[in-house]
Amino acid sequence: MEKTTAIEMMGISKSFGPIQANKDVYLDVSQGEVHAILGENGAGKSTLMNMLSGIYTPDSGMIRLYGEPVRFSSPKDAIRRGIGMIYQHFNLVDVMTATENILIGQPVGFMLRTKSLSHKIRELSDRYGLDIDPDKCVCDMSVGEKQTLEILKVLYRGARILIMDEPTAVLTPQEIKKLFRIIRNMKQQGCAVVIITHKLNEVMEISDRVTVLRKGSSIGTVNTMDVDIPNLIEMMVGKKVDLQITKKSIDADRRQVLLEMDEVTVLDSEGKKALSEVSFELRKYEILGVAGVANSGQKELCESIAGLIRPDKGRIFFEGDNLVGKTPRDIIQLGIRMGFIPEDRLGMGLVGSMDIVSNIILKDYQNQPGLLIQKEECTEKAKKIVRELDIQTPSIYTSVQQLSGGNIQKVLLGREIDSSPKVLITAYAVRGLDIGASYKIYDMLNEQKEKGVGVLFVGEDLDVLMDLCDRILVLCHGEVTGIVDPSGVTKEEIGLLMTGRRKEVEVNAQ
Amino acid sequence: MIALRVTKRDVMPRKKEYAVRVLAVVLSIVFAGVIMLFFGLDPFEIFKSLVVGSVGTQMRIKQTLIKAIPLCIASLGISVAFRMKFWNIGAEGQITLGAAAATFVALNLGQTTPKPVMLLVMAMAAIVAGGLWAFIPAIFKAKLGTNETIFTLMLNYIAIKFVMYLQYGPWIDPAAQGFPKIAMFSENAILPNVFGLHIGWIIALVLVIVVHVFISKTKKGYEISVVGQSVETARYAGMNISNIIITAMLLSGGMCGLVGMIQASAIEKSLVYSIANNYGFTAIITAWLARLNSAAILLVCIVFAMLIQGGAYIQIAMNVPSSVSSIVQGTILFFVLGSEFFLQYKIGRVPQLQKEVA
Numbered sequence: 001m002e003k004t005t006a007i008e009m010m011g012i013s014k015s016f017g018p019i020q021a022n023k024d025v026y027l028d029v030s031q032g033e034v035h036a037i038l039g040e041n042g043a044g045k046s047t048l049m050n051m052l053s054g055i056y057t058p059d060s061g062m063i064r065l066y067g068e069p070v071r072f073s074s075p076k077d078a079i080r081r082g083i084g085m086i087y088q089h090f091n092l093v094d095v096m097t098a099t100e101n102i103l104i105g106q107p108v109g110f111m112l113r114t115k116s117l118s119h120k121i122r123e124l125s126d127r128y129g130l131d132i133d134p135d136k137c138v139c140d141m142s143v144g145e146k147q148t149l150e151i152l153k154v155l156y157r158g159a160r161i162l163i164m165d166e167p168t169a170v171l172t173p174q175e176i177k178k179l180f181r182i183i184r185n186m187k188q189q190g191c192a193v194v195i196i197t198h199k200l201n202e203v204m205e206i207s208d209r210v211t212v213l214r215k216g217s218s219i220g221t222v223n224t225m226d227v228d229i230p231n232l233i234e235m236m237v238g239k240k241v242d243l244q245i246t247k248k249s250i251d252a253d254r255r256q257v258l259l260e261m262d263e264v265t266v267l268d269s270e271g272k273k274a275l276s277e278v279s280f281e282l283r284k285y286e287i288l289g290v291a292g293v294a295n296s297g298q299k300e301l302c303e304s305i306a307g308l309i310r311p312d313k314g315r316i317f318f319e320g321d322n323l324v325g326k327t328p329r330d331i332i333q334l335g336i337r338m339g340f341i342p343e344d345r346l347g348m349g350l351v352g353s354m355d356i357v358s359n360i361i362l363k364d365y366q367n368q369p370g371l372l373i374q375k376e377e378c379t380e381k382a383k384k385i386v387r388e389l390d391i392q393t394p395s396i397y398t399s400v401q402q403l404s405g406g407n408i409q410k411v412l413l414g415r416e417i418d419s420s421p422k423v424l425i426t427a428y429a430v431r432g433l434d435i436g437a438s439y440k441i442y443d444m445l446n447e448q449k450e451k452g453v454g455v456l457f458v459g460e461d462l463d464v465l466m467d468l469c470d471r472i473l474v475l476c477h478g479e480v481t482g483i484v485d486p487s488g489v490t491k492e493e494i495g496l497l498m499t500g501r502r503k504e505v506e507v508n509a510q
Numbered sequence: 511m512i513a514l515r516v517t518k519r520d521v522m523p524r525k526k527e528y529a530v531r532v533l534a535v536v537l538s539i540v541f542a543g544v545i546m547l548f549f550g551l552d553p554f555e556i557f558k559s560l561v562v563g564s565v566g567t568q569m570r571i572k573q574t575l576i577k578a579i580p581l582c583i584a585s586l587g588i589s590v591a592f593r594m595k596f597w598n599i600g601a602e603g604q605i606t607l608g609a610a611a612a613t614f615v616a617l618n619l620g621q622t623t624p625k626p627v628m629l630l631v632m633a634m635a636a637i638v639a640g641g642l643w644a645f646i647p648a649i650f651k652a653k654l655g656t657n658e659t660i661f662t663l664m665l666n667y668i669a670i671k672f673v674m675y676l677q678y679g680p681w682i683d684p685a686a687q688g689f690p691k692i693a694m695f696s697e698n699a700i701l702p703n704v705f706g707l708h709i710g711w712i713i714a715l716v717l718v719i720v721v722h723v724f725i726s727k728t729k730k731g732y733e734i735s736v737v738g739q740s741v742e743t744a745r746y747a748g749m750n751i752s753n754i755i756i757t758a759m760l761l762s763g764g765m766c767g768l769v770g771m772i773q774a775s776a777i778e779k780s781l782v783y784s785i786a787n788n789y790g791f792t793a794i795i796t797a798w799l800a801r802l803n804s805a806a807i808l809l810v811c812i813v814f815a816m817l818i819q820g821g822a823y824i825q826i827a828m829n830v831p832s833s834v835s836s837i838v839q840g841t842i843l844f845f846v847l848g849s850e851f852f853l854q855y856k857i858g859r860v861p862q863l864q865k866e867v868a
Contacts, residue, residue: 308745329748338746348746351739362736362747365729373729 012061040434054078084154144175173495264314289469352401563823587765600662602790603669608767611639640767648759
């Protein structure tokens with residue numbers, strides 16, 4: 001089939017101050033092609049796409065659409081030329097219906113001509129296989145539906161080129177399948193689809209060609225059919241890496257119960273159940289994974305163990321003590337440490353404007369005698385953590401907010417691990433980390449497990465959860481829908497649990 | 511059309527940062543000069559008089575320092591609260607009540623009390639009163655999450671009106687033949703002079719060091735900084751946030767209360783309802799301009815005291831309203847705060863669009 005080129009980006013460079021986000025990048029995407037942009041965090045994927053969608057303007061280089069040079073000065077220009085971008089965070093109004101959301105910002109007359117609109121929506125839905133009820137309110141939609149609506153929105157605005165930023169990050173395996181079906185339909189209709197991702201399996205499954213970015217430059221474009229995953233990793237990282245999570249199973253008799261949650265219920269500020277009668281045991285020498293789509297109660301689960309929120313019902317036992325009612329301070333003293341990586345990385349756990357030493361000291365200073373704060377000991381500790389975790393920083397007196405995301409995370413996790421905890425709670429520990437750093441973190445968690453620590457690992461990537469964890473607890477809407485042994489289930493089965501289908505017989509991992 | 515675009519800057523080198531700030535001050539003076547020209551005044555003459563009027567003679571230097579002392583101590587107090595992002599704009603009221611408490615002690619403890627005892631008790635009373643006045647908004651903020659800005663602001667007026675009531679009512683000096691004033695302090699309630707200036711200057715210098723050490727070296731100071739940066743992080747670290755807010759405000763209010771005692775004892779030698787004399791508000795500006803840094807507070811407060819003193823001088827000597835000095839203060843504030851923007855963002859030109867070949 002003769003394919004015309006939809007997008008050509010030639011020699012694109014962009015820098016932010018001294019940081020060169022993109023350097024001489026080349027990219028071409030044809031009509032009817034699914035093109036994956038692959039790269040580690042900070043490789044410049046998002047910057048590149050933001051230039052294509054008009055948010056940034058390149059410092060140099062040229063963009064051509066269907067052979068014509070274009071220069072966008074705002075996202076509006078890009079939309080006008082048929083480029084639609086779908087972000088990770090949806091821009092939808094919760095209280096409005098699908099139709100109303102599509103209409104927002106559109107030049108319409110005084111009256112809403114819902115009828116002709118409904119017609120057009122139906123036509124688009126049919127053509128691309130989008131399964132959307134035009135009158136459904138956004139607040140009643142699942143994450144997958146919301147994403148479909150976002151796609152419909154840009155298609156309605158006439159997009160023929162779709163850019164999707166990490167579209168699968170928030171979806172269950174079933175929803176991912178559905179999304180891929182939609183993407184294939186769009187491809188058949190002659191649209192060009194660009195997907196930004198760092199999940200290699202998905203690249204192999206959906207894309208026709210892959211462009212790999214590394215440190216801002218384009219390393220090369222390959223046909224997906226001609227490569228395998230190790231090749232791609234080598235292109236991304238620049239060297240061969242050994243990506244094996246070795247799971248050591250420890251004898252069952254040493255795995256005594258460390259922490260027990262007994263029918264814990266937590267209500268959110270609106271009185272809805274954020275956690276509903278959650279019961280599980282965390283044992284020594286194990287990593288217990290927590291799977292679930294975003295906001296299924298993971299945060300509440302972690303916070304109620306750490307004493308940051310008080311359960312409305314239920315008990316939490318740690319070495320025979322009920323933790324409910326204890327202050328966060330007491331719980332830290334008991335040896336329960338938590339590292340929660342929020343989306344902005346700095347919101348919890350670290351103080352951005354302070355240096356590494358002052359951040360390392362954050363949980364220890366209260367144990368020091370006297371009124372003054374003693375930094376000497378922590379200076380040593382900071383040096384050790386920086387050295388052992390290979391944190392890239394000019395010095396230990398650099399303020400944390402100047403570090404890159406991965407290094408910030410290492411500081412946070414390094415501090416928690418350094419305190420030799422008995423229970424380690426990590427949430428999204430590898431969020432935004434590059435491959436090498438992620439595996440470094442997995443190794444660290446495994447080390448902790450072998451020391452007898454009970455690790456609660458709240459994760460996003462099911463593949464990783466299955467490779468790393470001894471057992472996986474699945475949350476859906478604050479309920480435990482199953483606790484499974486990863487060796488005994490498939491990804492799809494976990495996916496079903498994530499959507500709320502309870503497993504009849506729990507596979508008990510021992 | 512030239513389109514301008516604002517982009518976020520990376521962290522600037524220290525040297526350049528200072529250069530921008532100095533430039534801002536210079537520009538503010540130039541700009542103030544232009545305003546003066548506009549009003550038909552000679553800016554060179556006025557700036558010269560501002561300097562001469564504030565440091566020209568020994569007497570004037572003393573007057574300038576007398577104004578710098580309360581400004582400096584109040585700024586230090588405010589800086590502790592501000593570091594926690596607790597916007598205490600209630601210094602004026604805390605000063606007023608501190609003065610009232612000190613006065614209560616001075617008038618009731620008896621003339622035979624030894625001077626050191628009397629002054630210490632007065633200072634303690636003032637610190638407690640100022641601290642308590644700050645404690646009210648603090649506890650409401652800590653427990654109920656009320657807005658401290660409005661709360662502290664309103665408490666100023668309650669404090670001032672309360673002292674006015676005392677001055678016109680219960681505390682009126684019977685010897686003043688119906689004139690609404692409170693009795694003068696006896697000799698043992700008046701702060702001594704050291705090197706010709708009341709001892710407040712030593713207190714101010716000591717506090718500069720104490721506050722610096724407190725913020726940068728103590729656990730409580732560290733906690734206050736963490737809470738100011740991120741309440742969530744403080745929570746995760748197991749800090750007792752209510753406790754920290756209340757401690758910081760007791761300290762902040764306490765220092766402002768002490769200002770009240772110093773002013774009542776050394777300057778007015780009595781209590782008047784206008785004892786705070788706007789120092790509590792000016793101190794917000796000085797604390798902010800000094801970026802809450804103790805040593806910088808000392809410097810900025812001396813400069814502002816010069817402006818206040820110089821402003822009074824030009825009014826008398828040149829018949830120019832002292833508002834001119836306020837204009838200079840205002841433009842300095844405007845330019846220095848404005849320079850923050852340039853420290854964080856830079857402005858560049860958007861590359862011109864190429865004509866699309868459509």
